[in-house]
Amino acid sequence: MKVDVSMIDMELRGAGRFFGYIYNILSEARVRTFPRFKMTEEYIERKDGTKLRICIFRPKKTCRDVPGLLWIHGGGYSMGSPEESKILIERFIAARDCVVVAPDYRLSVEAPYPAARLDCYEALLWMRDHCRELGIRENQLMVGGDSAGGGLTAAVTLYARDRKEVAIAFQMPLYPMIDDRMTTESSRDNNAPIWNSEQNYNGWKLYLGELFGKPDVPYYAAPARAEDLSGLPPAVTLVGDLEPFRDETVQYVEKLKKAGVPVEFKLFKGCYHAFEQMCPLARVSRRAVRFLTDAFRRAADNYFAEQVPV
8 A cells, every 4th residue: 555645634744755765763761751651670580580671650659559550561572671651651640550571572573473472471480470469450451552562562461362361351452563464455455554564574574483484474474364253352443544454443343342352443535554643643643642641541441351360
């Protein structure tokens, strides 16, 4: 899908050109301090004995009995860190008191699939096991993420459903990177800012490693390949109509609905990938964030999933 600048929302055009050249330049120092939360770190042990860093974001005031949100950062599976999600995390904490656990999962450039998914699932199990210390309601564990983090959100919820070790109450796979086949109209020849077809191809090649291009890629790696979405938790997502992930997001939403999963979804006209983060002051971005935070508040009030005995 070729994207002409005239197709992009006017308030997003300048930033799209800018961030197209310097995408992913946020440093920890530039996003370290925000007013509504405090951040701590923990290191949890993987099965191979190595350590996984997780960032824990809490409201500045002491809170108990709140939702727990596993938030998974984006970056095409090959870039990024939990600190870069601070802006979105701050919005969720402002919308409803919660504790956010953000894993610094292994990137594809150091370890391809299934490393990232395993790390995120380990962080989810750790959150389940430490609900009391974290002040989290054990029947309200949620999972969310953007872009590749959205893909990992879908993968982790599918994996959790199948393994039946941990119950997830709600999921937020935002404009998720979930289809390695790249056969949809929006994913072919897409030249939109921030994330395009060439970047998408390279991202999948790095993430899947030896599985790339093969017909039997597991749906834990590319959740768009999953046929049975029954038994998954309620969801909210959004996507811009100009980005590569438009069609796979729409198709995934339709599959969820057909499986009887409650879904809130919005398609934003004239918007490229991650527009609400790249251009947070644009009116369309403010509408998108309001849609997400309103859905998160409703989920915190209404969605619960009891943990099964381990």
